[in-house]
Amino acid sequence: MSLIEANKSNFEENIKSGLVLVDFNADWCGPCQIFAPVLEELSKEIPEKILSVNIDDSPEIAEKYSVSSIPCLVIFRDGEEIDRSVGALPKKKVQKLLEKHKR
Amino acid sequence: MPQKIYDVAIVGAGAAGMTSAIYALRAKKSVILFEEKTFGGQIINTHKIDNYPAAPGISGVEFAQKLYSQVESFGGEFEFSAVESIEKLENPLKTAKSSSKSVETALKTARTLANSLETTSETSQNSANSAERPLFSLKTSDGDTFLSRTVIVANGSSERKLGLPLEEELIGHGISYCATCDGNFFKGKTVAVYGGGNTAVYSALYLASLAKKVYVIIRRDQFRAEPHLVQKLESLGNVEVIKNSLISALNSENPSKSASKPLSLKSITLTPANTSGASPEEKILPVDGLFVLIGRVSNNAFLKNLLPLDAQGYIPSDETCKTPVEGLFCAGDTRKKSLHQLVTATSDGAIAATAAIEYLNS
Structure with missing residues (x-):
């Protein structure tokens, strides 16, 4: 897998089945710039999808999920939010977070 | 496999911690940095830095990324987990010689340690003295334990x-x-x-x-x-x-x-x-x-048993960045000081690392 740029037109389609990680970010957000390459790298190593949502390009998605602090990583299972974490994380922590929800 | 003993363990990979890593690595010391979050510390939230000498307008993220690459290029190791406790161990080689309460344990640790010393001494030009010095054992939130000859605490502060x-x-x-x-x-x-x-x-x-x-x-x-x-x-x-x-x-x-x-x-x-x-x-x-935005608090509760802290939990050290604990140094916002700036953080980093290098070489 690789990092998928998501927006209004493909977001719902991409989260509807399985475990999916969504990174809400913006160009002006410092920690987001540090977090992005971590997720890019991780996306090549795991079978789960990782979506990247730019909140300025897709404000309606950020609004829908009440994201008001970024970077914000939201984990979905079959289209439903099951967990979230605010702030840039090292790769190991993202893996742990994901591991918690694998079954 | 014997456990590696680092020359310098740095708690916190912000501006102070990463700067001290550069100084220690350039002095050919082995370095490990511990970081609970991502590297960079507080500066990554600063959009534009205007008061760092000769780098006007650089973004906090760019500053942090450059510093991180610099540490990596000199061979610094990063461990992304929180340090939960630091313990000062009397060096078992020394303990084994003196009459020990638990000779057996001491000898066992001494054997492990002797192995480690053999494997790690190539990079270090530490004095023979240092073999008898105490070691620091750092335990992380992942349950791992790391050994180091010196520690630089550069864990900054958090929002109140x-x-x-x-x-x-x-x-x-x-x-x-x-x-x-x-x-x-x-x-x-x-x-x-x-x-x-x-x-x-x-x-x-x-x-x-x-x-x-x-x-x-x-x-x-x-x-x-x-x-x-x-x-x-x-x-x-x-x-x-x-x-x-x-x-x-x-x-x-x-x-x-x-x-x-x-x-x-x-x-x-x-x-x-x-x-x-x-x-x-x-x-x-x-x-x-x-x-x-009601100020900041120190992150030093985990050091309480190791060294004295001031009423706010900061480390009461002066500009030498030394602490009352031999081999333990501090740098950046975690140190009690009056000016909390990027330039004072990097300055502390250089001073703390130099003090650690001197200690290792003495």
Whole structure:
């Protein structure tokens, strides 16, 4: 897998089945710039999808999920939010977070 | 496999910690850096740095990334987990020689240690003396243990929180500790800033350029911030200052009325700061966002048993960056000092590393 740029037109389609990680970010957000390459790298190593949502390009998605602090990583299972974490994380922590929800 | 013994273990990969890594690595010492979050520390939240010598306008992220690459290129190792405890071990080689309460354990550790010393001494030109010096054992949140001859504590500080119910749940849903990070979410909305220091006033000025209305709530009857900033703030039409007030409660709502959706901040409750009466007059202030900027706190609770801390938990060291514990140094905001700036953080980093190098070579 690789990092998928998501927006209004493909977001719902991409989260509807399985475990999916969504990174809400913006160009002006410092920690987001540090977090992005971590997720890019991780996306090549795991079978789960990782979506990247730019909140300025897709404000309606950020609004829908009440994201008001970024970077914000939201984990979905079959289209439903099951967990979230605010702030840039090292790769190991993202893996742990994901591991918690694998079954 | 014998456990590796590092020359320098650095707790915290912000500006101070990474700078000390560069100095130690250039002196051919082996270095491991521990970081609970991502590298960079506080500076990654600064949009643009204008006061670092010879690097005007660099972004905080670019600064952090350059520093990180520099540490990596010199061979620094990063361990992304929190250090939960540091223990000073009497060097078992020495303990084994003297009469020990548990000779057996000491000998066993000595054997392990002797193995380790063989494997790690190629990179280090430490004096023979150092073989008998105490070692530090650092335990991480992942349950791993690392050994090092010296430690530099460079773990910075954290935002002071309100300590009110719902605060944790509302982080990212209306509550923020960083205006430049989250201000954009409140374009055209109503926000409150809590705090009267420079950071709070700078933040309020920034937010006033985005939000419809900014309330600034301070506990005293005057600001601690510099007068010219306060003057600027008070001249703005969409800013209202509320003095002598405390935030006593956070009130939330569930936006979609469904249990699966997170809460969001709806209003805050204000109470007069200097009331002694039984029923203080409360006021509900509807806001979309609250920026809590009431100072910072140290992260040193885990060091309590190892060295003395000041009343606020900072390490009382001077500009030598040494501590009363031999082999343990400190750098950056974790050290009690008067000027908390990027340039003083990097300065501390260089000094602490140099002190550690001298200690290792002596």
